Amino acid sequence: MEWAIATCALGGTLEEKLLAIAKAGFRAVEIFEEDLAGFRGTPKELRALAEDLGLRIIALQPLRDYEAMPEPYRSRNRVRAERWFDLMAELGVELTYVCSNTSPLALDDLEQAAADLHALAERAAGLGLRVGYEALAWGRHVRDWPQAWEVVCRADHPHLGLVLDSFHCFARQNPLEPIARLPGERIFLVQLSDAPNLLMDPLALSRHHRAMPGQGDWPVEAFLQSVLATGYRGPISLEIFNEWFRAAPPEQVAQDGLRALKYLFDRLGLLLPPLPKGSPVQGVEFVEIAGEEEDLEDLQDLLRALGFRLEARHPALELSLYRAGQAQVLVHLAEEEDRAREFPSVQGVGLKVGKAAPVAARARELGLSLLQRPQEGLGYAAIQGVGHTRLYLVDGPLLEAYGLVALGEPQEGTFLEVDHFTNVVPRWELYSWLLIYKALLGFQVDPVVEVFDPYGMFYSRSVRSPDGRVRIPLNTSEGLGTAASRFLQRLGHAGIQHVAFRTPDLFAFARRGAQEGLRPLRIPASYYRALAARHGLSPEEVEQLQAYSLLYDRTLEGAEFLHLYTPTFRGRFFFEVVERRGGYEAYGAANTAVRLQAQAYELAG
Ligand SMILES: O=C(O)c1ccc(O)c(O)c1
Ligand SMILES: [Mg+2]
Helix, strand or coil, rough: CCCCHHHHHCCCHHHHHHHHHHHCCCCEEEEEEEHHCCCCCHHHHHHHHHHHHCCCCCEEEECCCCCCCCCCCHHHHHHHHHHHHHHHHHCCCCCCEEEECCCCCCCCHHHHHHHHHHHHHHHHHCCCCEEEEEEECCCCCCHHHHHHHHHHHCCCCCCCCEEEEEHHHHCCCCCCCCHCCCCHHHHEEEEEEECCCCCCHHHHHHHHHHCCCCCCCCCCCHHHHHHCCCCCCCCEEEEEHHHHHHHCCCHHHHHHHHHHHHHHHHHHCCCCCCCCCCCCCEEEEEEEEEEHHHHHHHHHHHHHHHEEEEECCCCCCCCCEEEEECCCEEECCCCHHHHHHCCCEEEEEEEEECCCHHHHHHHHHHCCEEEEECCCCCCCCEEECCCCEEEEEECCHHHHHHHCEEEECCCCCCEEEEEEEEECCEEEEEEEHHHHHHHHHHECCCEEEEEEEECCCEEEEEEECCCCCCCCEEEECCCCCCCCHHHHHCCCCCCCCCCECCCCCHHHCCCHHCCCCCCCCCCCCCHHHHHHHCCCHHHHHHHHHHHHHCCCEEECCCCEEEEEEECCECCEEEEEEEECCCCCCCHHHHHHHHHHHHHHHHHHH
């Protein structure tokens, strides 16, 4: 089937958009009216440009506020249509569509709408063109596809067909099964987009929050299945309106679109050849941190205070492994001098997989970059993670992979596991990574979380492996002064801002940490007053938490979360230590605003 993308999905001039679309590998495009209107050449030149880029223009869209208008607008619309058809002819486009009328003047008259569209289709037929009709979820009278279909049926013209857009169907909660009963040859175009579950009116949701299939919460796969059941085999076009996508590099948005389609069609068994199967992710094997010479000693002190012990070392390189139970941290000297501003930082994470090669093969097919090993035989194969971070594919023992020599017997000590690590990303990259973690690693996505930062807002979605052993909150925020934005500015790109370790007993951990010199992020006394009011805790319980600067959350079902934070290391990244009780699944978002304010105080000194 032919895959297309609408130019409204991307940022840039129309030339930039088309270049990006072609470069990503698309062969077809829908031209949005405003993009054409702003194009600096003639429609003929646009046609030549698209041809040069190997792009077929599948539609010029949309023709607005056309049907069921009272006079004199009705007659005026017939003239508008003539000029519109002229443009189509010059562009060499054979399909256009009318989206349902949103004008306050539009008549609530399906019969008249049908008559107007019949006349339009008749005129189009004479020119060898076709016209579609799409129900916009915020149309004045026609909002659901069954109404649009009713109009198409009443108009009864072979050059008039239905345009189905998943957005409007989902926004209006139209059931999917009736779609499957439509005659496929009467559908002229199918548009796909997804969206997060946000309570919002359809117009605002549509104009700001559409996303690529798989980047939202809607069952786009089931929608497409219903469409295909009709026998429809025409173009499948990504029509996305999202202000963050328009602000992003267009090549990357176009790449995300192609990746989204590959993943979607692969899940339906329709991608040929199918994507390599990959291999399940079993856990986090290690976290990699790099710093300059002067960072390493302080980092070692911080790790020791958290209960880590030096476990192994490379005989020649500045490369050490620290361990606390299941949690392992690989620390090395920063190598890339050209990226000096990035250090110290969390450089990557080792994901334990059954086999690395199938994951790498799947990554390649999904258009992801594979990274070279620093030296032949050293370390693991890796995929480029957020920013310049690395996702190592760990399928063999760590000491051997890095040529590390163990320093005597492993010591019993603090037991920790990696609970989660965050990705702080620009807003559009959040969508991009959500899809990558799903499509590449089979992760699931948690609902949207929005919290206050003292200097803005903080928006988060978390992904997790199906068994919950790997969890990655993806965070982004608006406002230049927020903690997430400052992190991004400092690093110059996305990265890993914090790593959380899990302990079976946070009080025991904190007590021992205090003896080892651990100084947690200071939490103000008012938090503990507010906490008592939030949860009705006893003064003793609150006092205990406060004594160790612990934060606390509890669900209505009684699951509990206890956590503490370290100060931010060199103003870059920080650690968290958490305890989950009674199946607590989230990340203590109720305390995030408090943590962010505490970090703001920390920054102010
Ligand atoms: O938001 C709009 O105006 C708009 C235009 C054309 C479409 O196909 C659509 O789904 C929405
Ligand atoms: Mg549409």
